[in-house]
Amino acid sequence: MKQAYFVTGTDTEVGKTFISTALIRHFVAAGKQVAGMKPVASGCEPDTQGLWEGQLVNEDMAALYAASNVKAPLEMINPYRFAPAIAPHIAAQQVGVNIDIDVIAGHFHALQAMSELVIVEGAGGFFVPLNATQTMADLALRLNVPLILVVGMRLGCINHALLTVEAIKARGLTLAGWVANRIDPDMNMFEENLTSLQQRIDAPCLSVVGWQEKADSFQF
Secondary structure, three states, X not given: OOEEEEEEEOOOOXXXXXXXXXXXXXXXXXXXXXXXXXXXXXXXXXXXXXXXXXXXXXXXXXXXXXXXXXXXXXXXXXXXXXXXXXXXXXXXXXXOXXXXXXXXXXXXXXXXXXXXEEEEEOOOOOOOEOOOOOEHHHHHHHHOOOEEEEEEEOOOHHHHHHHHHHHHHHOOOOEEEEEEEEOOOOOOOHHHHHHHHHHHOOOOEEEEEOOOOOOOOOOO
């Protein structure tokens, strides 16, 4: 049976790639044929000596690819790639490209045909714009797969997490679970904040990852 998860976050730089690659390794270890996908990536650089010489490559996509045991073409796993490390819709505007979620969906379904499970990593948070009218939320709705929310554990994370959960539910999407990723080693009242989230998010906490710890255990 084909499976897929869309990994989103409470913000940018909360560890989506870190958790996405760990999820890929988790399912590979369980015997699955797994592909990672990064539909849109900013901050890409030309590959000078790797698999994709001469192509723009994003380090997040490269990490997903390295963890995957299904090796798909670059255009399939990362169809939209931009050099400026800025919001993807602005980067796309600068080079005259329109990010089309139907194109992304086509590549996603092709990856599904090659794999048992696809891990799709979003860019930024749930409402990051993709074009003039659509956001990552619209892409998640178009793919219509369960979501995994990465909560960057720092001051303000409760509000960000609960707002994102509400937005996911409002679209009729399924929140498969969430991961508490401690990105601030000096966060005060970490356990109390974690408990507050566990009490308020109506989905399982799949993992609690400490500062600079490996994400090597998920409870599905």
